[in-house]
Amino acid sequence: MALETSPSAPAPVRQIANAIAGWIDRLGAVWVEGQIAQINRRPGVGTVFLTLRDQVADISVPLTCQRTYFDGLNPPLVEGASVVVHARPSYYANRGTLSLQAREIRMVGLGELLAQLERRRQLLAAEGLFAAELKRPLPFLPRRVGLVTAPNSAAERDVVENARRRWPAVVIETAYAAMQGPRSAAEVIEALERLDRQPEVEVIVVARGGGAVEDLLPFSDEGLIRAVHRLRTPVVSAIGHEPDSPLLDLVADVRASTPTDAGKLVVPDVAEEQSGVAWARARCRSLLAARIDREQHGLDGLRSRPVLADPRSLLSSRTDELTALRDRARRTVGHRLDRAADDIAHHRARARALSPLETLRRGYAVLQDAEGHVVTAVGAVAPGAELSARVADGRLRVGVLAADPDPSRPEESDG
Numbered sequence: 001m002a003l004e005t006s007p008s009a010p011a012p013v014r015q016i017a018n019a020i021a022g023w024i025d026r027l028g029a030v031w032v033e034g035q036i037a038q039i040n041r042r043p044g045v046g047t048v049f050l051t052l053r054d055q056v057a058d059i060s061v062p063l064t065c066q067r068t069y070f071d072g073l074n075p076p077l078v079e080g081a082s083v084v085v086h087a088r089p090s091y092y093a094n095r096g097t098l099s100l101q102a103r104e105i106r107m108v109g110l111g112e113l114l115a116q117l118e119r120r121r122q123l124l125a126a127e128g129l130f131a132a133e134l135k136r137p138l139p140f141l142p143r144r145v146g147l148v149t150a151p152n153s154a155a156e157r158d159v160v161e162n163a164r165r166r167w168p169a170v171v172i173e174t175a176y177a178a179m180q181g182p183r184s185a186a187e188v189i190e191a192l193e194r195l196d197r198q199p200e201v202e203v204i205v206v207a208r209g210g211g212a213v214e215d216l217l218p219f220s221d222e223g224l225i226r227a228v229h230r231l232r233t234p235v236v237s238a239i240g241h242e243p244d245s246p247l248l249d250l251v252a253d254v255r256a257s258t259p260t261d262a263g264k265l266v267v268p269d270v271a272e273e274q275s276g277v278a279w280a281r282a283r284c285r286s287l288l289a290a291r292i293d294r295e296q297h298g299l300d301g302l303r304s305r306p307v308l309a310d311p312r313s314l315l316s317s318r319t320d321e322l323t324a325l326r327d328r329a330r331r332t333v334g335h336r337l338d339r340a341a342d343d344i345a346h347h348r349a350r351a352r353a354l355s356p357l358e359t360l361r362r363g364y365a366v367l368q369d370a371e372g373h374v375v376t377a378v379g380a381v382a383p384g385a386e387l388s389a390r391v392a393d394g395r396l397r398v399g400v401l402a403a404d405p406d407p408s409r410p411e412e413s414d415g
Helices: 013-025 067-071 110-126 154-166 184-196 222-230 259-266 270-303 311-354 356-361
Strands: 030-041 047-053 060-066 082-092 097-107 144-149 171-176 201-208 235-239 366-368 386-391 394-399
Touching: 013 082, 030 060, 047 067, 060 067, 110 222, 144 154, 144 184, 154 171, 154 201, 154 259, 171 184, 184 201, 184 222, 201 259, 235 259, 311 356
Parallel strands: 060 097, 144 171, 144 201, 201 235
Antiparallel strands: 030 047, 030 082, 047 060, 082 097, 366 386, 386 394
16 A cells, blocks of 8 residues: 655655565565575574575575574585575565575575585495595506596697606506596496506596586596496596586595696606706715714724824833832832741741750750650769760760769759
8 A cells, every 4th residue: 555645744764664564575485596696604693694696687685594494405505506595575674674584495407416416425425435545645657557538638638748748758548438428427437447457557547628517427427436436546537627526536546636737646757856866866975975074083083092093102101000010019029028038037046046956066965864864963873874965966875984063053952
């Protein structure tokens, strides 16, 4: 119902805003097709704010969605996705803004295709086909490189030219297959298996130039992914350009951003390796020379020491010291022997002085009677008795003619 207003009776802003809100509410929920242009997730807010843009005209409208519903979308909603939204228009009178409150969001066209690929990726990842521990390292210098690509393609030229420019002796074994269309996946599988059966092929490159998402769909085929997973030979995926990411990139052992990059990854650069070898040799020479100089310096330091400069100097000083000690020992022993000899002579002289034989040698004699008793007094023998006189060199048989007592010696009394 139209509002009746005039210059003299204008309607207030709130009335106009509420009227607009009422008119918009009558529209009810509608299905809207567009493209997600912007996604704004504010921390701590239960609502996600998006911008829905028309795919033809330069027109956009704000779109809101509950965070729980947005987070549950599989695959996740990204900017640029084409969608069909079941939403209810809402006019916020306080700010005078119009927005759509989303109740359901469905991807269409490319968005639906990407959603299918995402579900397939999640299924294969859950089976472990993309596990990092399954990735095999590329050989350092493969004898033969297998290449799966389209005949006379730019991808083939990029791989072959870059590989041979880096390592001229490399041998490229090419297996041609369709890189686009409904037969592409089956032909690529057959080419991979044929190269994998050749033991001299040490790495296989799958190369294709860039293209639309629909053109790269064969390289996300489930059969191709499982076939690559079964191969014994390492696989390098070089599909499209850097932004392209088919599922083959996830199951391959190495992903190359472009076919040119793949040619650089499979073989080393001969000039770079020669430079590395030359640097390593120079480094080894430098380290060896430094080690020899250090050891020579240490040896010179040892040889400059007096004991090594003239080894006889230490022996000479020790010889002089030994000679002095020997002479001192001899003198000490000689002195000890001399003193011992003197002591022996003194003891011998004393012993001789106390010996009865020495007394006899001085002219004394020992008289014994016939019974062997020593005669000590003149009164002990009678005249005419025979005695034995012990002198220094033997015995004498003597007879007593008379006994003359010594008058100067008083007689000993019994009392």
